[in-house]
Amino acid sequence: MSKLSFSRRRFFKVLGTGSLVVAGAPAAAAPGVRAVQDNKKPDTNIADASEVPRNKNSMPGKYPGKVSRVISTSAIKDNQIIEDQAYLMIEKAMLDLTGERRLKKAWRKFVSPGEKIGLKVNPVAGKTLTTSHAVTRSIIKQLEESGIDRNDIIIWDRRLMQLHETGYTEENYPGIKVMGTEQKDDEGSFYDADGKLYGEKMIDKDWYYWADVEGEYDEYTIPYMVNGGKYSYFSKIVTKEVDKIINVPILKNAGATVTNAMKNLAYGSVTNTGRLHAKLWGETCAHVCAFAPLRDKVVLNVVDGLKGCFNGGPGANPQFFCNYNTIMAGTDPVAIDRIAHEIVVAKRIEEGIQNKDNPRASAFLDMAEALELGVSKREMIELNEISLV
Numbered sequence: 001m002s003k004l005s006f007s008r009r010r011f012f013k014v015l016g017t018g019s020l021v022v023a024g025a026p027a028a029a030a031p032g033v034r035a036v037q038d039n040k041k042p043d044t045n046i047a048d049a050s051e052v053p054r055n056k057n058s059m060p061g062k063y064p065g066k067v068s069r070v071i072s073t074s075a076i077k078d079n080q081i082i083e084d085q086a087y088l089m090i091e092k093a094m095l096d097l098t099g100e101r102r103l104k105k106a107w108r109k110f111v112s113p114g115e116k117i118g119l120k121v122n123p124v125a126g127k128t129l130t131t132s133h134a135v136t137r138s139i140i141k142q143l144e145e146s147g148i149d150r151n152d153i154i155i156w157d158r159r160l161m162q163l164h165e166t167g168y169t170e171e172n173y174p175g176i177k178v179m180g181t182e183q184k185d186d187e188g189s190f191y192d193a194d195g196k197l198y199g200e201k202m203i204d205k206d207w208y209y210w211a212d213v214e215g216e217y218d219e220y221t222i223p224y225m226v227n228g229g230k231y232s233y234f235s236k237i238v239t240k241e242v243d244k245i246i247n248v249p250i251l252k253n254a255g256a257t258v259t260n261a262m263k264n265l266a267y268g269s270v271t272n273t274g275r276l277h278a279k280l281w282g283e284t285c286a287h288v289c290a291f292a293p294l295r296d297k298v299v300l301n302v303v304d305g306l307k308g309c310f311n312g313g314p315g316a317n318p319q320f321f322c323n324y325n326t327i328m329a330g331t332d333p334v335a336i337d338r339i340a341h342e343i344v345v346a347k348r349i350e351e352g353i354q355n356k357d358n359p360r361a362s363a364f365l366d367m368a369e370a371l372e373l374g375v376s377k378r379e380m381i382e383l384n385e386i387s388l389v
Contacts, residue, residue: 040279041279041280041283042211042212042213042279042280043211043212044209044210044211044212044280044283044287045208045209045210045211046283046287046290046371048210048291049287049290049291049292049295049371052291052292052296054295054296055296057244057296057297057299058295058296059289059294059295059296059298059331059332059333059334059372059373059374060331060332060333060334060335060372060373060374060375061298061299061300061331061332062109062110062299062331063097063098063330063331063332064331064332064335064374064375065332065335065374065375065380065381065382066097066330066331066332066335066381066382066384067328067329067330067332067335067336067339067381067382067383067384068092068093068094068096068097068328068329068330068384068386069093069326069327069328069339069383069384069385069386070089070090070092070093070096070326070327070328070385070386070387070388071325071326071385071386071387071388072085072088072089072325072387072388072389073325074388074389075089075306075325076306076307076323076325081132081134081135081306081307082134083134083137083138085388086132086134086135086138086306086327087138087141087142088388089327089388090135090138090139090142090302090327090329091103091142092386092388093302093327093328093329093386094106094107094142094329096329096384096386097329097330097331103142103145103146104145104146104147107142107143107145107146107148108146108147110244110246110299110300110331111143111146111148111244111246111299112147113147113148113149113152114152115148115152115243115244116152116154116241116242116243116244117143117148117152117153117154117242117243117244117245117246118153118154118155118156118237118238118241118242118244118245118246118297119136119139119140119153119154119155119156119245119246119248120156120157120245120246120247120248120249120264120265120268120269120298121136121155121156121157121163121168121248122157122248122249122250122264122268123157123159123162123163123165123166123168124157124162124314124315125250125252125309125313125314125315125316126162126165126166126316127165127166127167128316128318128321129250129252129307129308129309129316129321130166130167130168130250131248131249131250131304132304132306132307133167133172134306135248135302135304135306135327136155136168136248139246139248139302140153140173140176150175150176151175151176153176153177154176154177154178154179154237154241154242155168155173155176155177155178155179156178156179156180156237156241156242157180157268158180158181158182158235158267158268158269159180159181159182159224160178160179160180160181160182160183160184161180161182161183161184162180163178163180164178179237179241180202181199181202181203181226181235181236181237181271182198182199182202182223182224182226183198183199183202184198185198190223191223197222197223197226199223199226199271200226200227202226202235202236202237203226203227203233203234203235203236203271204233204234204235204236204239204240205231205233206239207233207234207239207291207292207293208231208232208233208234208270209231209232209234209270209284209287209288209291210230210231210232211230211232211275211276211280211283211284212230213230213275213276213279213280214228214229214230214275215228215272215274215275217274221274224274225271225272225273225274226271226272227271227272228272229272231272232270232271232272232273232276232288233270233271233272234269234270234291234293235269235270235271237269238269238293238294238297239293242297243297244297244298244299245265245294245297245298245299246298246299246300246301246302247261247264247265247298247300247301247302247333248264248301248302248303248304249261249263249264249301249303249304250264250303250304250305250307250308251303251304251305251308251324251326251340251343251344252308252309252313252314252344253309253310253311253312253313253314253344253348254281254313254314255361256345256348256354256357256358256361257341257344257361257362257364258337258340258341258343258344258345258362259313259314260303260336260337260340260341261301261303261333261336261337261340262285262286262289262333262334262337262364262365262368262373263285263314265288265289265294265298265333266284266285266286266287266288266289266294267284267285267288269288269293269294270288281364282363282364282367283364283367285364285368286364286365286367286368286371286373287367287371289333289368289371289373290368290371290373295373298333299331300329300330300331301328301329301330301331301332301333301336302327302328302329303326303327303328303329303336303340304327305324305325305326305327305328305340305343306323306324306325306326306327307321307322307323307324308321308322308323308324308344309321309322310322310344310347310348310351310353311348311351311353322347324343324347326343328340332374332375333368333373333374334365334368334369334373334374334375334376335374335375335376335381336374337362337365338362338365338375338376338378338381339381339383341357341361341362341365342378345357345361362376
């Protein structure tokens, strides 16, 4: 996988080969013009993503196309995740990914003392299916053992309320800041004394994903969107607060596809996303990750696949919960999601929900590969599987 800058010349090359026109995926536009997609898709500003040159941390990172998967059937007992086992699984995955013998050296390939490290968790489905605290605490412990001060660690997601509801509080994680873009005050209001949304203070209007589609939001919904219109602004958490991001998604389905690394990043980092689901779900997953605040800061993905779901996702539907007994690590979010998609689809087929994989369900991965965010083609991915007793 080439790590050359995704230049405007490259954009034309992709357009010329038709690589982006896959299962309804968008095509790129000429320089300085909004990306003109096929007739079924709204225009977006994806062409603007190439304005900022890549750096050494840019996706797909240090290990393009490599995924380390650790499986342990003893990681869950009496429906509870065993933290010591989660720690061990993450350790094994990190050592396999990096080829290092010492865990500290493995982590120091991605983070350094003095950097602000953001852990992007996923509390969307509530207490029953949040990024597990066993996994989050294990990552924090390994970061500290690698020389990272816990005062330099931030746990974050889009909605501060959901973080608090699922136990991600500063009381439970002393010394670590917990942040969300959308916020309420102690009285439960989204608005300050001047009638402005608290979330507006958390968005960076210098960075945005523009799409030619609008949503209709009511008085209840708009606080969760922060703004309406055709702009989805990036959170200041990713543009200003953190130097590096460790993505910690949960292995879940979204219909016949997977919601994992890229969805966790894209929809958790920008505002005004309700309008994007119907027409641009896959495009948003790929496009938002192509902008510098994510492309250049997400250095590692650690997938919490201990518990997950295979249907009814990404919300919490207990009848469809399952134990995947899996931890995955990789710098390449596209390759990670390709393997995650395989796991979820295999479970759905096993449960009789679908008969076979639909290539359109993973079209967003082909879009992401065309944007040079990672490797989508399964035959090009190196998957190492480690089984623990």
